[in-house]
Amino acid sequence: MYTYPGNIHVHSTYSDGSGGVEEIAGDAAAAGLSYVIITDHETLDGLSEESIRHGVVVLVGAELNRLHSHYVALNLEKMIPSNTENPQQVIDRVNEAGGFGFIAHPFEKGSRYLEKGKAYPWKRWPVFRFQGLEIWNYSSHWRGRHPSLLITLYWFFLNRSGAMDGPPREAIQLWDCYNVHNGRVFGIGCSDAHAAPYNLGLFKVRVFPYRYIFSTINTYIVLEEKLSRSFGTAKKQILNALRDGSCYISFDSLHNGREFIYHASCGSSIVRMGGEADSREEEITLHVKAPTGQSQIRLIRNGMLIETCAGPELQYHVRGPGVYRAEAYFCPSRGRPRPWIYSNPIFVR
Numbered sequence: 076m077y078t079y080p081g082n083i084h085v086h087s088t089y090s091d092g093s094g095g096v097e098e099i100a101g102d103a104a105a106a107g108l109s110y111v112i113i114t115d116h117e118t119l120d121g122l123s124e125e126s127i128r129h130g131v132v133v134l135v136g137a138e139l140n141r142l143h144s145h146y147v148a149l150n151l152e153k154m155i156p157s158n159t160e161n162p163q164q165v166i167d168r169v170n171e172a173g174g175f176g177f178i179a180h181p182f183e184k185g186s187r188y189l190e191k192g193k194a195y196p197w198k199r200w201p202v203f204r205f206q207g208l209e210i211w212n213y214s215s216h217w218r219g220r221h222p223s224l225l226i227t228l229y230w231f232f233l234n235r236s237g238a239m240d241g242p243p244r245e246a247i248q249l250w251d252c253y254n255v256h257n258g259r260v261f262g263i264g265c266s267d268a269h270a271a272p273y274n275l276g277l278f279k280v281r282v283f284p285y286r287y288i289f290s291t292i293n294t295y296i297v298l299e300e301k302l303s304r305s306f307g308t309a310k311k312q313i314l315n316a317l318r319d320g321s322c323y324i325s326f327d328s329l330h331n332g333r334e335f336i337y338h339a340s341c342g343s344s345i346v347r348m349g350g351e352a353d354s355r356e357e358e359i360t361l362h363v364k365a366p367t368g369q370s371q372i373r374l375i376r377n378g379m380l381i382e383t384c385a386g387p388e389l390q391y392h393v394r395g396p397g398v399y400r401a402e403a404y405f406c407p408s409r410g411r412p413r414p415w416i417y418s419n420p421i422f423v424r
Contacts, residue, residue: 076347078333079302080293080325081110081313084138084147084179084209084265085285090115093270099285100128106289107331109302110313114138114147119154125306132302132309138179139165143198145179147209147265150314163202175206175318177263182245183212184219186227194218206317207261208250210417211242211324213292214267214283219243231280236328239291241414251378254398254420261349261419263317264292264324291328295335297321297347320349320419329405329415334366337401337418339393348419352393359393359423363401371404371412396423 086092087099094102096113103111110132113121121135136149144162148155151174158164169176178197185192209215220238221227230238253260266288273282283291296316303309316322325332339346341357352359363372365387372389374382376397382389385406393399400420404412 076336076338077298077301078295078335079109079298079313080295080327080333081108081112081132082106082266082268082289083112083114083177083263083294083317084212085111085113085268086115086138087113087121089113089118089120090138091269091271093272093281094285096121096124096133097128100131100133102285103131103133103289104129105286108289108293110134110296110309111289112136112149114149116141117154117157119151122152125310127304127306127309132306132313134310134313136174136176139169139176143195145195145197146176146205147179148174148176149317150174160199162197162199163204166202166205170204177207177209177261178202178205179209179265180212180215180267181208181249182243183215186218186221203257205260207263207320208246208253209265210246210250210262211264211292211326212267213239213265213288214269216243217282236326236413239326239328239414242324242417248378251375251398254422255377259320259349259420259422261317261320261322262324262417263294263322264326264417265294266292291326293325293327293332294322295325295332297323321347322419323348324417326405326413326415329413330367330369332366332416334364335403335416335418336362336364337421338362339399339421339423346421348421351422351424354393354396354423361389361391361393361399361401361421363389363391363403363418365403365416367405369406369408370415371406373402373404375400375402393423398422 185194403416
């Protein structure tokens with residue numbers, strides 16, 4: 076298996092981002108990414124600039140809807156009209172056009188220090204037939220973290236990773252609920268990068284530069300073959316992996332997530348994340364391996380913790396059907412374990 080890091084949900088000068096496609100690609104390369112997906116608001120104007128730049132596969136989608144219920148749509152050739160009041164119609168039209176999408180920052184909260192508390196949560200439930208959810212969105216997470224101005228400034232200037240205490244609990248619960256009751260819904264991690272300038276009192280800062288934010292929350296795709304150097308083939312590989320849930324989320328500010336492994340072995344067969352295994356045919360063993368020994372592995376079945384392991388590896392013999400996903404916590408030499416990697420599920424039927 077081959078893993079490749081990428082950053083999804085990026086804004087450029089085609090909407091309200093501060094950088095062009097070339098700058099974004101260069102900063103993605105400097106951060107060690109293999110792909111980046113630009114999703115400007117209600118436009119596909121950047122499609123003509125899709126290519127491999129600086130060794131990075133640059134793809135273009137769109138973020139649909141404005142006031143709330145944002146939807147990150149991929150694999151589109153033509154724009155789909157937004158419909159904030161009926162986002163299910165947006166989801167269905169994206170699907171009809173051959174695309175797929177992810178609900179963006181579903182439980183976003185506003186910050187009293189940015190844009191007068193404005194937030195863009197998802198407000199129309201229930202919806203169906205979407206491909207997945209943004210489980211962890213770096214910029215959105217920051218928007219909702221404001222215990223006090225002093226702590227916010229400390230986090231921003233001196234300890235940015237300190238504000239990241241894991242994905243919103245509501246997002247994880249929603250993800251598990253959809254998977255247990257409604258089928259296959261996949262999770263991604265995103266940056267919502269804008270690199271926008273802000274005035275924070277006496278300070279004028281850029282929140283957050285592309286180069287910086289590309290080293291925070293990334294989504295790693297998992298491929299059976301190496302990522303192609305041909306743009307057309309590489310595009311298909313990346314989009315298929317995201318569509319099929321063959322990917323995982325890593326907060327790379329804690330530790331690079333490239334060597335994470337999660338799969339099921341069924342006799343001589345291997346089932347990747349997003350795949351299905353039949354417990355009636357073969358004995359199934361789940362394998363989890365974190366990239367460093369400073370890890371704690373947690374195995375989740377149907378939203379409930381069923382196994383933990385202090386260390387980088389865990390094997391678990393499946394005892395029954397369910398939706399199984401893995402989490403890895405980074406364990407620093409001092410301090411508490413930190414939420415770090417979230418796999419997509421393996422579905423045991």
